[in-house]
Amino acid sequence: MLATSVDKMIFFLLLFFLGSQLYMKGQEGFELPGGTKKDKIKFELVNNLVIIPVELNGTKLSFLLDTGVNTTLVFSIAENDSLNLNNAIPTKIRGLGAGGSIDALESKNNTLQVGEAIDKTHSLYVIFDESLNFSSRMGVPVHGILGYDFFKNFVVKTDYTSKKLTLYNPKTFIRQPWRKHEAFDLEFTANKPFVTVKISEENGLQNIPLLIDSGSSDGLWLFREKNYISETPKNYFDDFLGLGLSGNIFGKRSKIDEVVIGEYRLKNVSASFPNQEALRNIVFFKHRHGSIGAAILKRFTVFMDYKNGKMYLKKNSNFSKPFYYNMAGITLQHDGTVTVKDVQDFRTGSLNLSQSDRNNGSITIPVSPTYSFFLAPRIVIAELRVNSPGAQAGLKKGDEVVSVNNKLAYKYKLYELSALFSSKENKTIYMVVERDGKQIKKKFKLRRIL
Secondary structure, three states: OOOOOOOOOOOOOOOOOOOHHHOOOOOOOOEOOOOOOEEEEEOEEEOOEEEEEEEEOOEEEEEEEOOOOOOEEEEOHHHOOOOOOOOEEEEEEOOOOOOOOEEEEEEEEEEEEEOOEEEEEEEEEEEOOOOOOOHHHHOOOOOEEEOHHHHOOOEEEEEOOOOEEEEEOOOOOOOOHHHOOEEEEOEEEOOEEEEEEEEEEOOEEEEEEEEEOOOOOOOEEEOOOOOOOOEOOEOEEEEEEEEEOOEEEEEEEEEEEEEEEOOEEEEEEEEEEEOHHHHOOOOOOOOOOEEEOHHHHOOEEEEEEOOOOEEEEEEOOOOOOOOOOOOOOEEEEEEEEEEEEEEEEEEOOOOOHHHHHHOOOOOOOOEEEEEEEEEEEEEEEEEEOOOOHHHHOOOOOOOEEEEEOOEEHHHOOHHHHHHHHOOOOOOEEEEEEEEOOEEEEEEEEOOOOO
């Protein structure tokens, strides 16, 4: 499954930088049915991330669409007993985090369908580690990640404002949107797309090649702190950055004064700097400086044309919006379920309308209470930033959230809470948590650091 965090930039950072050992050859790949020129697919946008419906060997699932991975990953198979996998053999993979490599299965010759596009010889990796429960952090079901094997056979348009993905058959693709879009050359390393952008440093704007990573909800991830991080004046804070394949990722958060992508200029861009412990198991490619994440990509309509090595961007209504981060310092996740008792009233007896007329229109309706019970997601504090407003208010890691701003916690989506924690500076948050069987009321104000 996939994950979520509480950070508007977002809530959670799904950054999977897998090494080139995951590259597979000899796949026929996705195809649209004969004569089909394009196919539109609605997606769910969660914390800037694109979640698409898929069918794997006939089982309906939800996958994250991620330009930052070069093969398909599947999680939490135990929850999908009907899922069949073909030709599976044990293997090991690794990713960001301090935990090293993890056990997995490599499975070949599966049927994977996205919209009308079908790949009948799809290879993938299956991960059974229960700690990699990304859905609990995302707040929506996410069973896997789809990357290069999907993008390579289409011209793929991602419209972040309409939440629609359009697949174009490159053989019949005639319409040229490029007159209104700026074109960028892509360079591929281990089937991952890189583009050169300009980032402001101490010595002015510098050209830097970055991975295009739609599976990261942040703005930028940079792997070198030099020329960006300053102690005097201090321009960063330490934080939990996200959950990687090899464990939790911690590091620094900061802001970059300016990022220039072609003719587009973005100001005060959110940037994360993972610590070396999280990076030590990664095999880096030459000139790998970091990644452009979805907090930047969502500000454009994006065309990816892998076959011709091109990316086309056109700014959308998100372009001028500020880059946010989680000012509460609280990362939430789903942790099991709780039983909720809902009280409703229903009418009993009959109404005497003639009597109501004699009482100047007033009327008494006989009612009786009825109760319904249902299971709702249990929301807990998974991470808590040191000296954050939440920590200073007395909240603790593991607290169960009962309500936020007088609204029951289960009535929120996790990404709604992410947006709430990343909204206006000095906004007051009223939170009720349960700890050791007792409910505790806490109050704090969101505080901007950067």
